[in-house]
Amino acid sequence: MVNAADLLVDRVTKTYGANTVLDDISISVQPGEFMTFLGPSGCGKTTLLRMLGGFAEPDQGRIVIAGKDVTSLPPNRRDCGFVFQSYALFPHMTVAANVGYGLKLRKTPKAELQKRVGEVLEIVGLSEFAGRYPRQMSGGQQQRVAIARAIAIRPSVLLLDEPLSNLDAKLRERIRFELRDLQKQLGITTVFVTHDQDEAMAVSDRIVVMSRGRLEQVGTPTEIYNAPASLFVADFVGINNILDGRMIDATGTFARAETGFGALEGIGAGQAPGSAVKITLRPESIVVAQGTSNDGAGFPGTIQMAAFLGSTARYEIRLRDGSILKVAAPRGALLPPGSDVTCRWAPEDVRIVQ
CATH class of the missing domain: 3.40.50.300 (P-loop containing nucleotide triphosphate hydrolases)
Incomplete structure (x- = not known):
């Protein structure tokens, strides 16, 4: 060689x-x-x-x-x-x-x-x-x-x-x-x-x-x-949200997977339709807006935990299926526990793995 x-x-x-x-x-x-x-x-x-x-x-x-x-x-x-x-x-x-x-x-x-x-x-x-x-x-x-x-x-x-x-x-x-x-x-x-x-x-x-x-x-x-x-790797390196899902298809630029809180898009490769998958999403990739949205462009949830850490705010947000998202938000006014919020993220920040 x-x-x-x-x-x-x-x-x-x-x-x-x-x-x-x-x-x-x-x-x-x-x-x-x-x-x-x-x-x-x-x-x-x-x-x-x-x-x-x-x-x-x-x-x-x-x-x-x-x-x-x-x-x-x-x-x-x-x-x-x-x-x-x-x-x-x-x-x-x-x-x-x-x-x-x-x-x-x-x-x-x-x-x-x-x-x-x-x-x-x-x-x-x-x-x-x-x-x-x-x-x-x-x-x-x-x-x-x-x-x-x-x-x-x-x-x-x-x-x-x-x-x-x-x-x-x-x-x-x-x-x-x-x-x-x-x-x-x-x-x-x-x-x-x-x-x-x-x-x-x-x-x-x-x-x-x-x-x-x-x-x-x-x-x-x-x-x-x-x-x-x-x-x-997703679980070991850094903090990650790891969610359960099932593959829908991967025919376009992004793959799609069904979760308990709705279908989402992300980057995946080689997963067959119908197969069980894991969805990974970094806390800093999630954008949180106060109030629930009716435009279908985000995922509604409720803040369970909020902590001010100086440079960032940390949240744990419960989605409608009971899934918990860890969120690292830029420094700003801290939203209190119990607040209804909408979570959004870009498809390129989502990874679908098996």
Whole structure:
């Protein structure tokens, strides 16, 4: 198979006893791309990352890095930098010694080693901390040391195993953007593992959504959010309204499905007429108007819950069949519970999936 990717996962399968952890996975990561593996605990994302780094071997399939088949090679013979969730810094070594550790193992001449350590510490903004020990640094600083150590060896691929999970929420949000900027500055092909959807959306060029050892969808953050390929993706990524329906037809630009509160149009593919389907609709896609409409252009309902959240108002609205819609409305006068309203949305904001 010919592929210009920096990293290629070709039909990889991994089982532990009767448990299939990875099931026929194929992914290509392009040069300079920031790709994120996203999914719940146990979906196989960390196992796949460890395989890329050489810490586990697939039962079937192959892994190619920079054009070289590395499937059976140990970690030290792969052109990868690995940042562990725990950072794995050596407590008895200074920051400079930690950063230079991989170079030392590769028998880099001392002058070159010192030069490269100085360069990467400057890149991550820690030049003045070269003589400190990890215990003398904050969590965010330790995280940058771990990244500096990984990039000091100038790897073809940088692998990151939930490196921000040990940071508090505000620091985590700041560091994720620093990490993204650094990756783009260096141009290193990067694979990042997280279960945090916001994190994945913020830093990724593309996201691989995984569930139970399988790929659910691969796409840009916009594609993953706006056009989920499966019910799992629609439910897992962000907040979504998921409603029951039955397919009517899909002969025009939009498919049509029948629900308990009326027929609606949306984007669907491959569902046979009469088949049971799920309808997904993001809360921010719903427009709420006070009062009920008689023009047939909206769906009447009653506000069950209303909350002012500063930048938005959040509602739960009960439709006439008892379905509940979650709504995120722009900031404005808050409509109280018990208000009769009409809900509207554009057909292109509706996805019909099975």
